[in-house]
Amino acid sequence: MKFLTLLKKELRELLSLTTILTLIGSVVLLIAIGGVMDSAVEEAASSEGEIVICNKDDGAFSDAVIESLKTAGYEVKEVELTDGDYAPQLSDLEVESVVIIPETFSSSITDVLAGKLGEDGKIAPVDVEYVSKMTSLSAMSNVDAGSQMALSAIESAVKSVVYANKNMSLAEIELIEAPVNLIETTVVGEKQAEASSMLLSSYSMMTGMIVPIVIFVLIVYSSQMIMNAVSTEKIDKTLETLLTAPVSRLSVLMAKMVAATVVSALFAVAFMVGFNNMMGGMTDMVSGEIDSAVISELGLNMTTGAYVLLGLQMFMSLLITLAVSLILGALAKDAKSSQTLMMPIMGMAMVPYMLSMFVSINDMGPAKWIMYAIPYTHTFIAQENVIFGNMPLYFGGLIYQAILLVICMTIAVRLFMSDKLFTITFNFGEKKNKYAKKKSLFSK
Amino acid sequence: MAKVLEVKELSKQYKKGVYAANKVSFDIEEGEIFALIGPNGAGKTTTIRMISTLLQATEGDAVVAGHSILTDPKGVRECITYLPDEAGAYKTMTGKQYLEFMAGIFANDKNTAKQYVQNATEMCGLGDRLSDKIGSYSRGMIRKLLLSRAVMSRPKLAILDEPTSGLDIINALEIRRMIKELAAKYGMSFLLSSHNMLEIEFVSDRVGIIAKGRLLELGRPNELKIKHNVGNLEEVFERVVKDNEISDLA
Numbered sequence: 115m116k117f118l119t120l121l122k123k124e125l126r127e128l129l130s131l132t133t134i135l136t137l138i139g140s141v142v143l144l145i146a147i148g149g150v151m152d153s154a155v156e157e158a159a160s161s162e163g164e165i166v167i168c169n170k171d172d173g174a175f176s177d178a179v180i181e182s183l184k185t186a187g188y189e190v191k192e193v194e195l196t197d198g199d200y201a202p203q204l205s206d207l208e209v210e211s212v213v214i215i216p217e218t219f220s221s222s223i224t225d226v227l228a229g230k231l232g233e234d235g236k237i238a239p240v241d242v243e244y245v246s247k248m249t250s251l252s253a254m255s256n257v258d259a260g261s262q263m264a265l266s267a268i269e270s271a272v273k274s275v276v277y278a279n280k281n282m283s284l285a286e287i288e289l290i291e292a293p294v295n296l297i298e299t300t301v302v303g304e305k306q307a308e309a310s311s312m313l314l315s316s317y318s319m320m321t322g323m324i325v326p327i328v329i330f331v332l333i334v335y336s337s338q339m340i341m342n343a344v345s346t347e348k349i350d351k352t353l354e355t356l357l358t359a360p361v362s363r364l365s366v367l368m369a370k371m372v373a374a375t376v377v378s379a380l381f382a383v384a385f386m387v388g389f390n391n392m393m394g395g396m397t398d399m400v401s402g403e404i405d406s407a408v409i410s411e412l413g414l415n416m417t418t419g420a421y422v423l424l425g426l427q428m429f430m431s432l433l434i435t436l437a438v439s440l441i442l443g444a445l446a447k448d449a450k451s452s453q454t455l456m457m458p459i460m461g462m463a464m465v466p467y468m469l470s471m472f473v474s475i476n477d478m479g480p481a482k483w484i485m486y487a488i489p490y491t492h493t494f495i496a497q498e499n500v501i502f503g504n505m506p507l508y509f510g511g512l513i514y515q516a517i518l519l520v521i522c523m524t525i526a527v528r529l530f531m532s533d534k535l536f537t538i539t540f541n542f543g544e545k546k547n548k549y550a551k552k553k554s555l556f557s558k
Numbered sequence: 559m560a561k562v563l564e565v566k567e568l569s570k571q572y573k574k575g576v577y578a579a580n581k582v583s584f585d586i587e588e589g590e591i592f593a594l595i596g597p598n599g600a601g602k603t604t605t606i607r608m609i610s611t612l613l614q615a616t617e618g619d620a621v622v623a624g625h626s627i628l629t630d631p632k633g634v635r636e637c638i639t640y641l642p643d644e645a646g647a648y649k650t651m652t653g654k655q656y657l658e659f660m661a662g663i664f665a666n667d668k669n670t671a672k673q674y675v676q677n678a679t680e681m682c683g684l685g686d687r688l689s690d691k692i693g694s695y696s697r698g699m700i701r702k703l704l705l706s707r708a709v710m711s712r713p714k715l716a717i718l719d720e721p722t723s724g725l726d727i728i729n730a731l732e733i734r735r736m737i738k739e740l741a742a743k744y745g746m747s748f749l750l751s752s753h754n755m756l757e758i759e760f761v762s763d764r765v766g767i768i769a770k771g772r773l774l775e776l777g778r779p780n781e782l783k784i785k786h787n788v789g790n791l792e793e794v795f796e797r798v799v800k801d802n803e804i805s806d807l808a
């Protein structure tokens with residue numbers, strides 16, 4: 115009964131109104147991000163067919179090219195631009211990019227058709243200018259690849275105009291325009307599917323970025339939560355009161371651990387739900403280009419089993435974080451030292467987090483063993499391990515974490531069962547011995 | 559009269575060779591208010607924490623109502639309550655929630671817990687403020703809440719470390735009055751500590767003077783004043799410390 119009283123109190127402390135609001139807020143945020151991505155995709159798709167053209171050429175060929183762009187299904191918007199400063203003009207026109215067909219356009223095509231060569235004895239290519247605005251550093255916003263699209267659209271328009279002048283049949287034109295059809299097969303682990311590896315890797319890069327963020331936030335947040343709760347008890351001396359009360363010290367410790375675990379599990383589940391929703395938005399983003407069946411055929415999507423394995427890893431990391439934070443929080447002498455004591459946990463989460471975003475830790479050579487020694491690494495690479503079927507590595511990491519957890523728990527129990535809790539303190543940033551000073555004042 | 563606490567040559571070394579408490583011995587009888595007095599760093603809190611089973615004694619023993627801190631710390635905890643110096647309470651709880659939580663820890667059944675909460679509610683004098691968050695309490699209010707918590711189970715021995723330090727005169731007076739009343743009414747014993755030697759005269763039946771970990775003098779305030787032929791406990795302390803330095807040199 116007393117354990118329940120303790121547990122209830124711990125839960126109430128951890129699940130304060132602000133915590134619950136944070137939790138709900140994060141989930142809503144994740145879902146909202148998914149929604150934003152969804153609509154970003156739609157927007158990109160809707161503007162896909164539009165080309166803004168400034169036609170400075172008054173020859174017949176530029177009109178023919180624009181005409182053939184229109185027949186090819188593009189929506190062509192013609193604007194006027196003057197030479198020089200493009201930035202204010204783009205803003206005034208409210209367009210992101212403009213294709214400029216120069217004055218010499220028709221005459222150079224006429225030259226080519228007449229077999230006229232340039233000064234270097236080769237056919238002079240036809241110039242087309244492309245002006246676009248870079249609006250953000252986010253890869254997603256710049257992903258619409260306007261220049262590529264404009265170039266290839268105009269290229270094929272020029273080609274068909276030229277071929278039409280040469281009296282070629284439609285079939286001949288088609289063969290010349292696309293002489294080779296590339297059938298790409300991508301192999302993932304032991305599975306394979308017909309899909310472009312470039313598209314797939316951009317898909318997995320996006321999805322691979324989200325999980326580490328969630329893990330990192332979760333580790334830092336729960337660590338801070340426990341550390342605050344325990345160090346406040348220590349600083350307010352409510353812990354001393356509890357430990358002189360007629361309850362066993364083990365139940366005081368266990369109530370803290372169980373409550374922290376429950377709250378963290380709640381967080382993990384909530385984050386996963388939000389995350390999953392967000393992934394829904396992400397998948398829609400690429401589904402225009404890759405068949406989502408292909409993604410699941412390759413096992414690149416997160417199946418239920420993969421979610422369970424990833425969740426298990428996250429939970430393990432959380433338990434270790436909780437045990438370590440509990441120990442560090444109990445040893446903190448004031449709020450400032452408890453902040454300082456958080457640094458090693460932050461560091462241990464930060465290093466594998468940053469690294470896993472840019473490199474594959476499993477391919478790092480001997481240095482990877484240093485990374486494997488950091489318990490959080492295994493959580494950051496869990497998704498990769500599960501998707502690519504590195505199960506020995508996944509379970510090896512899990513066992514390593516389990517061993518670390520047992521060690522941390524043993525230390526925590528030892529700490530609470532002895533008087534070390536009151537004799538060892540980490541005391542950063544404060545004058546060392548305030549007693550010594552007062553003593554010397556007194557003996558004067 | 560029955561002894562509630564017997565402290566027998568209790569010593570503590572945080573570092574080897576340095577005694578924070580050095581063979582401290584004293585007794586407390588039933589219904590008695592005993593105060594350890596001495597300057598900061600004298601070893602009061604160290605001694606108190608050993609008796610409260612928070613710290614392990616390096617040498618010596620203390621027996622609370624027949625339970626030794628060495629062999630039966632659990633039994634000791636059944637008989638005592640402890641109020642740490644400069645203690646706070648859970649800021650996000652209301653005063654009432656705090657009392658209910660602590661009662662749930664100390665009592666073995668619901669009715670007893672209810673009784674404890676009622677005891678504390680009557681004593682603390684906080685009235686309606688009990689339903690406010692502790693975070694909004696003043697120092698004096700927190701101390702009164704914690705003191706009534708410490709005595710709500712009517713323990714055989716209540717251990718209060720610096721119960722009035724940092725309080726204004728009115729609050730300190732109220733706290734001292736509460737302590738005296740409880741000892742008289744319920745026969746509870748108190749172990750107090752203070753570095754303010756003047757105020758402790760008014761509340762304690764007997765005092766022990768402690769400096770540099772050693773208990774130098776024991777007795778009733780009046781007897782000590784007569785013995786050393788001085789007007790107050792501060793002067794008693796000065797004499798005792800000087801006499802000891804001389805005997806140390808000899």
Ligand SMILES: Nc1ncnc2c1ncn2[C@@H]1O[C@H](COP(=O)(O)OP(=O)(O)O)[C@@H](O)[C@H]1O
Nearest residue numbers: 536537549572578597598599600601602603604
């Ligand atoms: N946790 C600790 N570790 C090491 N030394 C300590 C610790 N707590 C107290 N001390 C030392 O023990 C001596 C007695 O301290 P304390 O019992 O707190 O004195 P008081 O309560 O009388 O002011 C002081 O010299 C103090 O520096």
Ligand SMILES: [Mg+2]
Nearest residue numbers: 599602603643
């Ligand atoms: Mg003290």
